[in-house]
Amino acid sequence: MLLIECPWCGxxxxxxxxxxxxxxxxxxxxxxxxxxxxxADYLFMxxxxxxxxxxxxxxxxxxxxxxxxxxxxxxxxxxxxFPMDGEGRSP
Amino acid sequence: MEKYxxxxxxxxxxxxxxxxxxxxxxxxxxxxxDAVVVGGGGHGLATAYxxxxxxxxxxxxxxxxxxxxxxxxxxxTTIVRSNYLWTEASLLYEKSLQLxxxxxxxxxxxxxxxQRGVYNLGHTLQEMRDIERRVAANRLNGIDAEVVAAEQxxxxxxxxNTSRHAxxxxxxxxxxxxxxxxxxxxxxxAFARAADALxxxxxxxxxxxxxxxxxxxxxxxxxxxGPIATGRVGLVAAGHxxxxxxxxxxxxxxxxxxxxxxxxxxxxxxxDTVVMSNAVHGYVSQSDKGELVIGAGIDAYNxxxxxxxxxxxxxxxxxxxxxxxxxxRVRMLRLWGGIVDVSPDACPIIGTTPVRGLYLNCGWxxxxxxxxxxSGWVLAHTMAHDAPHELNAPFGLDRFSTGALIDEHGAAAVxx
Ligand SMILES: Cc1cc2nc3c(=O)[nH]c(=O)nc-3n(C[C@H](O)[C@H](O)[C@H](O)COP(=O)(O)OP(=O)(O)OC[C@H]3O[C@@H](n4cnc5c(N)ncnc54)[C@H](O)[C@@H]3O)c2cc1C
Ligand SMILES: [Zn+2]
Numbered sequence: 001m002l003l004i005e006c007p008w009c010g011x012x013x014x015x016x017x018x019x020x021x022x023x024x025x026x027x028x029x030x031x032x033x034x035x036x037x038x039x040a041d042y043l044f045m046x047x048x049x050x051x052x053x054x055x056x057x058x059x060x061x062x063x064x065x066x067x068x069x070x071x072x073x074x075x076x077x078x079x080x081x082f083p084m085d086g087e088g089r090s091p
Numbered sequence: 092m093e094k095y096x097x098x099x100x101x102x103x104x105x106x107x108x109x110x111x112x113x114x115x116x117x118x119x120x121x122x123x124x125d126a127v128v129v130g131g132g133g134h135g136l137a138t139a140y141x142x143x144x145x146x147x148x149x150x151x152x153x154x155x156x157x158x159x160x161x162x163x164x165x166x167x168t169t170i171v172r173s174n175y176l177w178t179e180a181s182l183l184y185e186k187s188l189q190l191x192x193x194x195x196x197x198x199x200x201x202x203x204x205x206q207r208g209v210y211n212l213g214h215t216l217q218e219m220r221d222i223e224r225r226v227a228a229n230r231l232n233g234i235d236a237e238v239v240a241a242e243q244x245x246x247x248x249x250x251x252n253t254s255r256h257a258x259x260x261x262x263x264x265x266x267x268x269x270x271x272x273x274x275x276x277x278x279x280x281a282f283a284r285a286a287d288a289l290x291x292x293x294x295x296x297x298x299x300x301x302x303x304x305x306x307x308x309x310x311x312x313x314x315x316x317g318p319i320a321t322g323r324v325g326l327v328a329a330g331h332x333x334x335x336x337x338x339x340x341x342x343x344x345x346x347x348x349x350x351x352x353x354x355x356x357x358x359x360x361x362x363d364t365v366v367m368s369n370a371v372h373g374y375v376s377q378s379d380k381g382e383l384v385i386g387a388g389i390d391a392y393n394x395x396x397x398x399x400x401x402x403x404x405x406x407x408x409x410x411x412x413x414x415x416x417x418x419x420r421v422r423m424l425r426l427w428g429g430i431v432d433v434s435p436d437a438c439p440i441i442g443t444t445p446v447r448g449l450y451l452n453c454g455w456x457x458x459x460x461x462x463x464x465x466s467g468w469v470l471a472h473t474m475a476h477d478a479p480h481e482l483n484a485p486f487g488l489d490r491f492s493t494g495a496l497i498d499e500h501g502a503a504a505v506x507x
Pocket of ligand 2: 009
């Protein structure tokens, strides 16, 4: 069980959160301008990093806000959590 | 290769079992191969075996970073079935099931394939409608499948709780009688031994660290035991598929998640079939040693750590006790996790890539053990002919840009 520090509510059990996948993926402003391959890249392709990873989580059973987590996908150690547009903050 | 037989068992027993020959050679990497398979799980070993036995390619190798079968092959709950919904998927899994049916004989190795049947339970009206639809689809594809009512389930499995007052009452199930379980390690060892006998080099403790490409073609591999020249490479690395594909600059639509399973202390025989439930999310069978083999769902986050979170196990255990109240005081002995490569449509990716000579076989996620022989069969064809077999043609990487996804989440929600 991970102990995740919500930037607003503090450290909580993993079971209060929903995982949102890889961070830093933004929906293309003009999808019609993209090729099928570019659209597939946005929609489906993932870095799936082994090691340092940036991902988003939602505090589903708490404040219900999204935020960014920096976590190692091998050790699962969480390095920092911070608001979507905010500065890093160590747990 | 020494042929295994009852007579050999007796003869070796008389010699106190001291003279059994190695099942496969401890091969050293050669400088060059006609084809190399990356990943010594069941799928990679099956690929090598069929390349050698069906396509006459003998100068080939399987590279495994650990020991063979140490990935998901040796960590899974071994459910084998072919009752998937969509034609593309069910034909691929059915090919595999047919290969399973002759596998022990073909490989001269008892893989302990036991066709004890698999029940997929339905707990809601909608689930029962989906089950009926899937069973009808299976029959149209020539796959054995039937819908059974709660009373029939209770008659076949007396310890199951079919009470109307259960939190999620059992309304019925699909039953595939030809489905079952097999011995996971034996499958890896059997393919390794048979491939080795045909001249395939099985190289353990050899990690692939780089893929050399020239002019859009594969020319070789960088490994922890030196460079290897080859023009054909099959990437069959399951949980590490994205990591090895990135070595050739490919991005895949995969996410690697922990998937956990556990076994109980050995019990007397009490469950002679396999039970799976999507709604309460758990699946169980009893091994020949008497242990209950129970699988959980994936952990939500990406993880390469071969372990997951406790609440995921707790959830699977709750499901088991809900279905089988008599399990409530059984002690669990061992718990472990694998790394499953989950694709967006719960179907594998098998085929050619934009890099010539580089082939993919990944994305089996939580349900690829059942496909071990079939997966090797179609990838061997793809590598030998530089073009997919008709069974894996719909499973190319290009389906994510054409949009021709094969949405198996319905049949594969508990995809094992
Ligand atoms: C807990 C659990 C339960 C499951 N239950 C079922 C089930 O009941 N039924 C079912 O059908 N499926 C099940 N599965 C899924 C199934 O195990 C997998 O889909 C299947 O085993 C994948 O086959 P594989 O042989 O390719 O994988 P693996 O056995 O994981 O083989 C991949 C190999 O590649 C190697 N490798 C990785 N990177 C490199 C590298 N750089 N160089 C060299 N080698 C490398 C790894 O060490 C590994 O041995 C389950 C999985 C888990 C984890
Ligand atoms: Zn919060």
